[in-house]
Amino acid sequence: MFEKSTWIKLPRNVVVGHGVLDDLGDVVDDLSVVGRPLVVTSPSPERLVGERVRAQLGNDPATITVEHAGFDAVERVVEAAESEGATYLVGLGGGKPIDTAKMAADHLGFGFVSVPTAASHDGIVSGRSSIPEGDTRHSVAADPPLAVVADTEVVAAAPWELTTAGCADIVSNYTAVEDWQLAHRLQNVEYSEYAGALSRMTAEMLVENAESIKQGLEESAWVVVKALVSSGVAMSIAGSSRPASGAEHLFSHRLDRIEPGRALHGHQVGVGSILVAYLHEGEKGMWRNIRDALAVIGAPTTAAELGFDDETVIEALTTAHRIRDRYTILGNGISEAAAREAATVTGVI
Ligand SMILES: NC(=O)C1=CN([C@@H]2O[C@H](COP(=O)(O)OP(=O)(O)OC[C@H]3O[C@@H](n4cnc5c(N)ncnc54)[C@H](OP(=O)(O)O)[C@@H]3O)[C@@H](O)[C@H]2O)C=CC1
Ligand SMILES: O=C(CO)COP(=O)(O)O
Ligand SMILES: [Zn+2]
Known part of the structure; x- marks a missing residue:
């Protein structure tokens, strides 16, 4: 008897183009996620587009800034999501905040939206988090983002x-x-x-x-x-x-x-x-x-x-x-x- 099964998880919406950051609100509405977002970002993306992203999201978004990747950063995001009463996460930036948000969302059982500000690697859409720990690196399975919103104007302006x-x-x-x-x-x-x-x-x-x-x-x-x-x-x-x-x-x-x-x-x-x-x-x-x-x-x-x-x-x-x-x-x-x-x-x- 044939018993193999495959479960492929993919994002529902992938939106790439000029100025699409201003469509983030519509993309989130289309996902039917409800409640308060927690924006997980790092210093540069926060400075560049943090306000613009929060303006697109309803329900008084909270923000946490991640400076270094690692399991401690994931833990801090989980704690912030709980203390802020967040119900979904938005990863804003390069691989560091996106992977951290992806893994924290998986841990919390929350949905997560990926908003890359740099085209620096292929973790922006994948169902993997790559987290360093001591002398090793863990490639951890996590649900992929519900949606990816990549504004090419923002990405093109990155170094x-x-x-x-x-x-x-x-x-x-x-x-x-x-x-x-x-x-x-x-x-x-x-x-x-x-x-x-x-x-x-x-x-x-x-x-x-x-x-x-x-x-x-x-x-x-x-x-x-x-x-x-x-x-x-x-x-x-x-x-x-x-x-x-x-x-x-x-x-x-x-x-x-x-x-x-x-x-x-x-x-x-x-x-x-x-x-x-x-x-x-x-x-x-x-x-x-x-x-x-x-x-x-x-x-x-x-x-x-x-x-x-x-x-x-x-x-x-x-x-x-x-x-x-x-x-x-x-x-x-x-x-x-x-x-x-x-x-x-x-x-x-
Ligand atoms: N899941 C996966 O499949 C993969 C995951 N990864 C993970 O991703 C990480 C590396 O990704 P990477 O994107 O290089 O790391 P970072 O998120 O650290 O971004 C790299 C640098 O770019 C800056 N930055 C990001 N966006 C902008 C922008 N628009 N303008 C100016 N500066 C910007 C950041 O600044 P600042 O720090 O000041 O905010 C940071 O200094 C690693 O931790 C790796 O583990 C890598 C490959 C695949
Ligand atoms: O960087 C990646 C793919 O480009 C993810 O790979 P790792 O599983 O080695 O972290
Ligand atoms: Zn890679």
Whole structure:
């Protein structure tokens, strides 16, 4: 008897475009969520659009500002929601407030609306929260947002490196899917053809359009946000971050532990993807296409551009497999010599 079942959770409304922040009230009304919102944000988005967002929401919205990601921040949001009598959450900003709100909403059993102010990574729409704790990073299942409202005017005005980071997070889907397929072949890890194909196609479309992604063009913000939505949907279909997170993400998470906050998530996974593509296929493989696409977009392709010294990159690559129990090309760890060769041949160090 066939007993398998799949439960794919997706947002109900995804609204992307110029000035759509002013539609937030209508979007929330359409969701039929009732009661008082708690806006979960971080300092810059609060300063830029906090008032505008609250003006769209009824019932005297409360606000909490998150400075650092982590389980303590999630706990503070849960407590604030309870003490303020909130009934749903609005995550406003980059990945830090959005992931914090997503996980707190899941804990509270509340609905949550994602209002990204930067196209910096694909967590803006996904059903995963990525939360650092000590030496590890937890990718926690959480309900995806009920709605995503991404105002391209706001996103395009954000520092350009946030957008190039989002692009690099998408480009890294190439190696994430390679790792996922490898884990499927060698470890019998469940693989979804639909999620894998969607994720890879999203990366391919971005690479093909790399030349047209330019600073100051609102259309570029639109292209990147749509790609991030597509990648988030792939994760929802898979029920895991596998379509968008392989060894290049382990490498980035390791860098976060060694030197937190030095570089953006997307930029780190982009450089990680160059290295991991080399490990998968060697000299003649995809690593050059990945590097060239990143370079065209203006995302870092070397350790120095990321702001790390060479030895830190080698340390991160040789210890990345310890971040979590996820089978990738790194297996149980690669030797220092192999890491050095990959980093040298690809020009990362
Ligand atoms: N769930 C998932 O699948 C994923 C989750 N993540 C998580 O997301 C986080 C990283 O995301 P990221 O967006 O880089 O982190 P942040 O939310 O910290 O945003 C990065 C920076 O951008 C600033 N910022 C945001 N929007 C604007 C704007 N419109 N104008 C000016 N500055 C702005 C923030 O300022 P300030 O701090 O002053 O407010 C911050 O300094 C990580 O914690 C990671 O775990 C990453 C990838 C995927
Ligand atoms: O960053 C992500 C996808 O781009 C999420 O991945 P993690 O599961 O590694 O946190
Ligand atoms: Zn990512």
